Each structure stands twice: as structure tokens, then as C-alpha cells.
Amino acid sequence: MAAGDSPAKARDARTQPTDVRLGRIVHLLMEHATVVVSGTKIAQEISSNLSEVWRLIQQLRSLGVDIAGHPATGYQLKSVPDLLLPEILNAWLRGTIFDGHLHHFYKIASTNSTAMSAAAEGAREGSVFLAEEQTAGRGRGDHAWDSARSAGIYCSVVLRPPLPPSDVLVLSLAAGLAVRAAIEQINSRVSLDLKWPNDVLSAGKKVCGILTEMNAEVTRVRYVVAGIGINVNHASFPKELQPAATSLRLATGSEWSRVELTAALLKSLDREYRALVEQKDACQSILRRFAEQSTWVRGKQVRVEENGSKVEGTTEGLDNRGFLQVRTAQGLQTILSGTVREK
Numbered sequence: 001m002a003a004g005d006s007p008a009k010a011r012d013a014r015t016q017p018t019d020v021r022l023g024r025i026v027h028l029l030m031e032h033a034t035v036v037v038s039g040t041k042i043a044q045e046i047s048s049n050l051s052e053v054w055r056l057i058q059q060l061r062s063l064g065v066d067i068a069g070h071p072a073t074g075y076q077l078k079s080v081p082d083l084l085l086p087e088i089l090n091a092w093l094r095g096t097i098f099d100g101h102l103h104h105f106y107k108i109a110s111t112n113s114t115a116m117s118a119a120a121e122g123a124r125e126g127s128v129f130l131a132e133e134q135t136a137g138r139g140r141g142d143h144a145w146d147s148a149r150s151a152g153i154y155c156s157v158v159l160r161p162p163l164p165p166s167d168v169l170v171l172s173l174a175a176g177l178a179v180r181a182a183i184e185q186i187n188s189r190v191s192l193d194l195k196w197p198n199d200v201l202s203a204g205k206k207v208c209g210i211l212t213e214m215n216a217e218v219t220r221v222r223y224v225v226a227g228i229g230i231n232v233n234h235a236s237f238p239k240e241l242q243p244a245a246t247s248l249r250l251a252t253g254s255e256w257s258r259v260e261l262t263a264a265l266l267k268s269l270d271r272e273y274r275a276l277v278e279q280k281d282a283c284q285s286i287l288r289r290f291a292e293q294s295t296w297v298r299g300k301q302v303r304v305e306e307n308g309s310k311v312e313g314t315t316e317g318l319d320n321r322g323f324l325q326v327r328t329a330q331g332l333q334t335i336l337s338g339t340v341r342e343k
Contacts, residue, residue, distance in 0.1 A: 018104040021046040021056055023087035026065065029077035030088075036074040063106065063132070064150060082150065082258050084130045092263035096270035097126035098157065105129070107149075109136040112211055112227035115156035119223040120215065127158040128266065137229065152247070153230040153262050157269065160223050161277055165216040168224060169322040170283050172198050172212045173290045174272040175226050179208050180293060182264035183230075183248065190251060194294040196315075196324050196340060200230075205246035207231050228265065232256050287318050296340065302326065306338030 024046050029037055039050045046053070054071055061067055066078040081088075086102035093099045101124060108114060108131040115129045131154045134147035147154050161171065176194045183190055183200075193201040200208035211227040231237075231247035233255055248256050275282040291297045297315055304311040304326065313328035324335040 016105075018085070018106055019056070019059075021048065022060055023085040023104070025053075025056055025060065026077070026081060026083070026085060027087040029067065029075060030080065033077055036069060036076045038074040039071050042075065080259075083132065084153070084155075084258060084262055088259055089263055089266075092259075093266055093270075096267055097273070098128050098266050098270060099126075101127045103127065103129045105131045107131070107133045107135060110134055111137075111154050111156035112213060112225055115158055115225040115227070116213055116215070119158045119225060123158050125158060125160040125223075129156045130154065130262070147229070148234055150258070151234045152232050153228065153258055153265065155229075155262065155265070156225050156227040157266075158223055158225055159273060161221055161273075163221050164219055165214065165221055167283070167321055168212065168214055168216075168221060169197060170276065170286055171224055171226060171273075172210050173322050174276060174286045175210045175212070175228060175269060176200055176208075177286065177289055177293070178268040178272045179210070179228060179230065179265060182261060182268045183207075185264045185268070186256065186261055187248075187252060190248065192293075193296070194290055195296045196290075196294060196318075197322070197337070202246055202248070202251045206244055207246055207248060207251065226269075228269075230261070230265070232258050232261060284320075287320070287322055290322075291318055297324070301343040303341050303343050304335050304338040305341070311335065311338075312343065 025042055028042060028045050039053045042053045043050055050071060057067055057075060063083065065081040065083065067075050068078050069075040085104055089102055090100060111129040111131050111134065115123070115127070118127060118129070131147070133149040134154050137147035137154060159171065161168070176198065179200050180192050180194060183192060190202060195201050198210040198212070199206050208228065208230045212224060213227070214224040215222045231245060233249045234247035235249065237245045272286070276286065296302070298317050300315045302313065302315055311326055311328060311333055313326040313333070316325040316327050316332065319325060319334060324340070326333050326335055
């Protein structure tokens with residue numbers, strides 16, 4: 001587990017959430033997709049004036065929303081925008097712990113840092129922080145996460161599980177299972193692999209990273225933030241990332257709906273989390289399914305590096321808390337954390 005940023009630092013990095021009026025305009029235009037909606041009607045719906053409607057329409061256009069028309073004739077949505085707005089996503093999430101608790105940002109430093117800060121200030125369980133773009137997105141070990149605007153899913157959720165801190169690793173593994181299930185629900189032909197403890201791979205390249213951070217006492221977790229970054233419609237990556245990263249678009253040759261995938265992801269994560277906190281055997285089910293869906297957990301020749309130390313050997317499964325077992329020349333070792341690479 002990576003240690004979270006301090007609440008004060010995260011608060012400084014936070015930018016303002018999306019103007020809710022933008023989402024209301026999009027929702028209104030979607031509800032009247034076959035007709036032109038007058039600026040006057042839009043102004044009434046958002047309790048504003050025509051000049052402000054024009055400004056907001058221009059802002060939506062700058063964000064890639066295809067809206068036809070102008071103040072004299074009214075406005076019409078030409079295609080459903082692939083923006084992760086609460087007004088679009090909430091309808092998909094009825095009955096989940098995330099229903100009605102989505103927070104959207106067009107640009108933010110880090111969804112995880114913002115979620116950690118909000119959790120420290122009492123954000124309820126199930127709060128979701130989504131961004132179209134991150135300026136300081138983080139992966140495990142403080143590695144940067146490429147967060148091109150509206151190309152990926154940059155999502156952090158606040159959870160308050162009744163678990164001791166030593167058992168929180170299972171949440172990362174459950175999140176990996178949820179990501180894989182969501183992607184396969186949209187396109188079952190995608191070949192995916194789970195790499196312990198927090199990556200989802202396609203053809204050996206990372207398509208998703210999971211960053212789990214927590215605040216805890218000795219015996220109980222106060223809150224956990226599970227950050228999930230999925231490379232969805234990236235057409236390319238920075239040169240230094242190209243050997244190791246891919247996207248669903250590159251893997252399949254076609255564009256994906258981020259809205260549809262985000263909804264599938266959150267519903268899948270809701271199922272995994274509810275089972276974990278409500279069912280006695282859920283932890284063992286998560287460990288078993290992760291091992292079944294991963295080529296890395298058993299029989300893989302690996303090198304594990306952390307803080308200058310190195311362990312080499314063959315993986316021999318997970319222990320009862322989800323930590324990786326590696327058979328080395330010195331015997332069986334339990335890997336609590338570190339970067340795992342194939343030898």
C-alpha cells in the first residue's frame with residue numbers, strides 16, 4: 001500500500017468541481033435530443049440568463065460536446081457526449097453505494113489526493129471522484145499516471161470497510177477483479193491478465209492501474225480510497241511509457257464508451273465490495289478468483305524489487321491475506337509489497 005498525501009497537501013491541490021449547470025444542460029439536451037431547445041428554456045432550467053447559457057454552451061463545446069445552434073435558433077445535441085458527468089452516470093447506478101454521490105472535475109491534480117482529503121473531512125462511503133484530466137495523476141510508488149483529457153477513466157472511491165489494516169490488500173485484488181469483469185462485460189473478446197497486486201494487463205501491457213491508500217488506527221481502518229486508472233481511448237503514450245502501456249482502443253482497434261465502461265466498473269465494484277463486507281467467505285472467494293484469473297500468482301519466474309532490495313524466485317500463490325508467495329533459493333518468502341517483474 002502506498003501512503004496517502006496529507007489532507008492539507010491534497011486540499012491545496014484540489015480544483016473546483018464541475019459547474020453543475022453544465023451537466024444540467026447536457027441532461028436537458030439529451031432528454032430533448034430530437035428537437036431544438038431554446039436558450040430561454042435552458043435559462044429557465046438552470047435559473048440563469050441567456051448570456052450565461054451562451055457562455056456555458058461555449059464551454060461545453062470547448063470540452064468536445066457536439067452542440068448545434070446559437071442563441072437565435074436554440075440548441076440541439078448532435079451526439080451523446082462521452083463525459084463522466086453525474087447527470088449521465090447516476091441513472092446507471094441506481095441501488096449501488098455510489099448512487100447520487102458522484103463528484104466530477106474537468107481538470108484536477110489527482111482524484112486520489114482529492115478523495116483522501118474529502119474522506120478525512122467526513123465524505124460518506126461510496127463517494128466517487130471522477131476527472132476528465134489529471135495534472136498530477138499518481139500510480140503506485142508515486143509514479144506518474146498519464147491522464148490525457150477525456151481519454152481514460154480516472155476514478156477514486158471512498159470506502160470504510162470493517163477490516164483491520166493488515167487485510168486491506170484484498171480490496172486492491174477485488175478492484176482488479178471488478179475492472180476485469182467490467183471490461184469483459186463490454187467486450188468479451190479482450191484478453192486480460194491480473195498482475196499482483198494492482199495492475200490489469202492486455203497482451204502483457206498495462207491497461208489499468210489501481211492505487212489503494214488508507215488512513216487507519218492499529219486495529220481498524222478509518223477509510224480507504226481505491227483509485228482506478230483505465231487507459232480507454234488513448235491513441236498513443238509518451239515515449240517512455242510505450243513499451244509498458246496500452247489502451248483498450250489500441251488493444252481492440254475501436255473507440256470505447258467511457259460512460260458505459262465507468263457504469264459497468266462501478267456496478268462491478270459495488271458487487272465485490274458488498275460481498276466482502278456482508279459475506280463471511282468473500283475474502284477467500286476474492287483470493288481464489290484472483291489466482292484463477294492471473295498468470296502471475298503461480299508458476300511465474302519473477303524478480304521483486306522494493307527500496308533497493310531484490311527477491312528472485314517462482315510464485316507459489318497467495319497467502320490467506322492476499323500477499324504473494326515466492327519460492328526462492330533461501331526458501332518460501334512472503335512478498336508484502338514491491339514491484340514485480342517477470343524474469
